[in-house]
Amino acid sequence: MTAARPLPYGDPAHLAAHQFLVEEAALLDAADYAGWLELLCEDIRYLMPVRVTTARGAGFDSLADMGHFDEDIYALRKRVQRLATDHAWTEDPPSRTRHFVTNVRTFRDEGEDLRAESALLLFRSRGDTREADLLSAGRTDLLRATADGLRLARREITVDESVLRTQNLAVFL
Amino acid sequence: MLDLSSIVSQVRRGLIPAHVYGDPEIFAAERDRLFARSWVFLAHESEIPDPGDYVVRRVLADSFIVARDEAGVVRVMFNMCLHRGMQVCRAEMGNASHFRCPYHAWTYRNDGRLAGLPFHQEAYGGEDGFARDSQALLSAPSMATHNGLIFISLDPGAPALRDYLGDFAFYLDFYTRQSPAGVELRGPQRWRVKANWKIGAENFAGDSYHTPHTHASVVDIGLFREPKASKRKEGALYQAGPGAGTTYKLPPGGDFADQLRYVGYPDAMIPAMAQTWSERQRALIADSGFMVSAATLFPNLSFVHNWPQIDAAGTVVPFISLRQWQPVSERETEVLSWFAVDAAAPGDFKRKSYKAYLMCFGTSGMFEQDDVENWVSITDMAAGSMARRLNLNSRMGLTSEDKPVKPPLASFAGPGLAYQGFGEYGQRHWLSQWSDHLEREAR
Numbered sequence: 001m002t003a004a005r006p007l008p009y010g011d012p013a014h015l016a017a018h019q020f021l022v023e024e025a026a027l028l029d030a031a032d033y034a035g036w037l038e039l040l041c042e043d044i045r046y047l048m049p050v051r052v053t054t055a056r057g058a059g060f061d062s063l064a065d066m067g068h069f070d071e072d073i074y075a076l077r078k079r080v081q082r083l084a085t086d087h088a089w090t091e092d093p094p095s096r097t098r099h100f101v102t103n104v105r106t107f108r109d110e111g112e113d114l115r116a117e118s119a120l121l122l123f124r125s126r127g128d129t130r131e132a133d134l135l136s137a138g139r140t141d142l143l144r145a146t147a148d149g150l151r152l153a154r155r156e157i158t159v160d161e162s163v164l165r166t167q168n169l170a171v172f173l
Numbered sequence: 174m175l176d177l178s179s180i181v182s183q184v185r186r187g188l189i190p191a192h193v194y195g196d197p198e199i200f201a202a203e204r205d206r207l208f209a210r211s212w213v214f215l216a217h218e219s220e221i222p223d224p225g226d227y228v229v230r231r232v233l234a235d236s237f238i239v240a241r242d243e244a245g246v247v248r249v250m251f252n253m254c255l256h257r258g259m260q261v262c263r264a265e266m267g268n269a270s271h272f273r274c275p276y277h278a279w280t281y282r283n284d285g286r287l288a289g290l291p292f293h294q295e296a297y298g299g300e301d302g303f304a305r306d307s308q309a310l311l312s313a314p315s316m317a318t319h320n321g322l323i324f325i326s327l328d329p330g331a332p333a334l335r336d337y338l339g340d341f342a343f344y345l346d347f348y349t350r351q352s353p354a355g356v357e358l359r360g361p362q363r364w365r366v367k368a369n370w371k372i373g374a375e376n377f378a379g380d381s382y383h384t385p386h387t388h389a390s391v392v393d394i395g396l397f398r399e400p401k402a403s404k405r406k407e408g409a410l411y412q413a414g415p416g417a418g419t420t421y422k423l424p425p426g427g428d429f430a431d432q433l434r435y436v437g438y439p440d441a442m443i444p445a446m447a448q449t450w451s452e453r454q455r456a457l458i459a460d461s462g463f464m465v466s467a468a469t470l471f472p473n474l475s476f477v478h479n480w481p482q483i484d485a486a487g488t489v490v491p492f493i494s495l496r497q498w499q500p501v502s503e504r505e506t507e508v509l510s511w512f513a514v515d516a517a518a519p520g521d522f523k524r525k526s527y528k529a530y531l532m533c534f535g536t537s538g539m540f541e542q543d544d545v546e547n548w549v550s551i552t553d554m555a556a557g558s559m560a561r562r563l564n565l566n567s568r569m570g571l572t573s574e575d576k577p578v579k580p581p582l583a584s585f586a587g588p589g590l591a592y593q594g595f596g597e598y599g600q601r602h603w604l605s606q607w608s609d610h611l612e613r614e615a616r
Contacts, residue, residue: 163507
């Protein structure tokens with residue numbers, strides 16, 4: 001998929017994209033979801049296909065028509081609104097999460113938008129008796145330059161498990 | 174040592190020894206007495222539409238290839254090579270004319286028959302020494318389909334599937350036969366939760382009582398079409414054959430088409446429903462005024478039908494999900510959750526209904542998120558010593574003299590027994606079948 005070469009790591013566009021992803025992770029770890037929503041474009045598509053185990057020659061390893069997420073801004077706002085109620089039990093008490101963002105590469109090959117690829121490791125700990133969960137994923141983002149700085153226009157999350165080992169996705173990746 | 178007869182007699186009174194949700198001995202009994210006999214769902218025919226298509230699914234530890242062979246016949250084969258026992262298929266889905274064991278290359282057609290093995294002449298003496306033609310992967314002991322749903326039983330003497338489904342087949346049509354085209358399934362999303370498999374199955378069988386509290390947040394944010402979750406108590410709870418489920422009370426005065434429009438079905442789909450469903454099925458909606466919602470077919474296949482608001486304009490769109498509670502251990506369950514939609518539905522409806530599903534159920538669903546938190550917590554508590562001293566009260570809807578708090582509905586159009594209002598009738602119906610299995614000797 002990636003024939004293009006990434007921008008040099010010293011390129012201001014790469015630095016801006018990298019900083020965007022790290023700042024975004026800080027908002028998510030702080031559960032500042034209202035702040036997180038402000039980083040999203042109105043026309044965002046936030047997608048996380050279901051990964052499947054297939055033969056090497058099958059030509060696909062994710063489902064084209066089923067995701068864990070396939071969200072527009074309305075759906076994401078509803079999720080955030082729900083977490084802000086007094087009745088979102090699955091996150092009350094809240095999980096302790098850490099979004100580790102690494103392997104960031106930035107490409108300028110999608111028109112005006114920057115394409116940023118990153119690796120994400122989400123650590124999620126709940127309560128005091130359960131083992132913590134890990135979710136490992138790659139992400140391909142389109143970042144759009146706006147008057148307010150970069151904004152997320154599209155995110156495709158390529159999760160590295162076919163069977164998720166976490167009780168739900170009441171978290172964002 | 175497990176005293177099953179004592180446990181079962183408590184369960185039959187609606188008093189559930191709490192440890193059954195976290196006890197390895199109970200889990201072994203379920204494996205040997207229940208899953209060794211019962212019809213269990215594996216896949217839907219729409220997941221393998223073309224010759225060679227296959228999916229791999231389990232019944233507990235047993236892996237099966239569900240394939241459509243070259244003649245278009247659905248086959249269910251035990252995924253273990255006849256020679257040394259390797260899995261012959263290690264992918265979970267795909268298309269293949271043959272399955273070749275990676276170990277010594279014994280190769281099977283997609284109907285299970287052994288097609289070839291290396292050095293047949295030199296190593297086995299050819300057909301005279303080892304008749305290849307008589308060899309095939311083990312078939313599922315019993316296999317049958319209904320509305321495209323593929324079930325197997327590990328018991329070769331299982332009753333006919335249609336006889337097993339009994340009166341629940343009436344309700345199954347609302348989820349899996351809205352038109353002659355039937356449903357198509359997408360997915361499943363799969364995830365593992367640290368919860369006992371029975372809890373989800375019981376919940377979907379009849380727990381309308383949890384909705385007002387567990388799902389308060391989806392009412393708060395206006396995702397739920399109904400303004401108050403307490404509306405749940407107006408719904409009817411039914412039990413029929415091996416299934417049980419919940420319904421919502423529809424607004425008064427509407428005819429069949431009005432009620433389907435109320436839950437968001439477009440006019441393009443309503444004539445097919447009117448033609449496909451029987452007069453009695455239509456009457457459940459039009460005359461009794463109930464719309465099916467959650468249900469469980471014993472032991473571990475559940476259904477949900479709900480109708481959230483999917484956009485800022487308040488567009489109400491229904492969705493259907495099938496879900497399986499696949500036991501991993503007494504403390505862990507793999508959930509498989511499919512989106513289901515009428516195969517003949519307009520593309521725009523399919524798109525919106527898929528959105529409705531993702532917002533509500535499955536790995537990220539806003540209803541399901543809070544359900545699983547509850548179930549994990551119950552399982553955690555059930556594993557300890559004190560849980561052996563506690564019988565959970567599952568007697569809602571029964572008086573201390575074992576009489577129903579309210580009589581069954583007299584005017585309910587569906588078969589079986591139905592009650593209006595809150596009560597753990599469906600859960601006790603499910604637990605009664607669980608008890609029947611656990612009381613029988615292991616197969």
